Amino acid sequence: MSEVWRGHDEVLDRPVAVKVLAPGQPHTVDIVRTEARSAARLAHPNVAGVHDFGTSADQPYIVMELVEGRTLGQHLVGGALDWRIAVRIGAEVAAALAAAHSEGVVHRDIKPGNIMLTPSGAKVLDFGIAATVGQADEDPDGPVMGTPAYVAPERFAGCPATPATDMFALGTLLYQCLSGRLPWLRATPTELVHAECHDDPDPLPEIDGLPVEVVDLMSRCLAKEPGERPTAMVAALLLAEAVDARVYVPMSDLEPMPTPSNWIDEPTSAAGRHRA
Structure with a gap:
């Protein structure tokens, strides 16, 4: 639905990405502004x-960080x-x-095409169909927003x-x-949606060295409820923790701590310790 162009910020002298809707796509300024605001808060x-x-000429655009790399x-x-790479990507x-x-x-469209792998780690892209928590679909009688293979079963129930x-x-x-x-x-696609809603996922192949807690977490993510x-x-x-990596999580999701920072770097190799 959109095109992303490589651009140059002449004020700050840096490369950027400029996202505009593809020619012929219906658009409103409000929809594109909502996407920009959703991502800008993060x-x-x-x-x-x-x-x-x-x-520009009634065409809304978003200027974004230029992310170098290839999509997942x-x-x-x-x-x-390799399972270690897969788990690290999942953590990020x-x-x-x-x-x-x-x-x-809520992003609503997490899929490999919206994850960019860069030398510094994974980057989540495209908040174009993001919604606020609990927000009803724009058209209750229309298609479910998202890519069917990654849409949760309850979404197909409305x-x-x-x-x-x-x-x-x-x-x-x-x-x-x-x-x-x-x-x-x-x-x-119809059979796929039915399977997501009613069938257990196919067993994961044996992967040498893969921690059982990773398999358990993945299975819980795929729960119907x-x-x-x-x-x-x-x-x-x-x-x-499974790959001895570090991730940044919102401090509001953890216990109160006496620090003014809104974010912490969580050293997962030492449980219970937090580093500002």
Whole structure:
């Protein structure tokens, strides 16, 4: 629905990405402004930053951080990833979701094409169909927003988007990174949706060295009932600990601490310790 152009910020002398809707797409300034505001509220290392919003000849645009790298979808063309890489990506995406959820934002379209892998880590892109927690769909009789293979079962029943919605997508993403395929393989989109709503996911292949707690977390993310899925903060910390990585989670999701910072760097190798 959109095009992203490489641009140059002449004021600050830096490369940027400029996102505009593709020619022929219906648009309103409000929709694009909402996307810009949703992403701009999230100052997080695993979320692509938003610098500005404006219009030119009635065409709305967003000026964003230029993220160098390839999408996770491009990497997955070659099959499954090494489990350590897959789990680290999952931890970083979960940390980005924890930041979004703490601001009341649900992404609604977590998938490999919206994750960019860069030398500094994973970046979550495209808040174009993001919603506030509990927000009803714009058209109750229209299609469910999101990519069907990653949409949570309750969304097909008409339930509004919640943080648990994104966690189902994260579980699907993690399964795909570990196995090179989706948890459900069906011949048609209709059969796929039915399987997501009613069938258990196919067993994950044996992966040498993969911690059992990672498999358990992934399975809980794919639970049919939203209340059985873990929070993004829990997922981020558990996955990061499994590969001895560090992630940034909103301090508001942790116990009160005597520091003015809104964010902490969580050294997962030492449980209970927090570093400002």
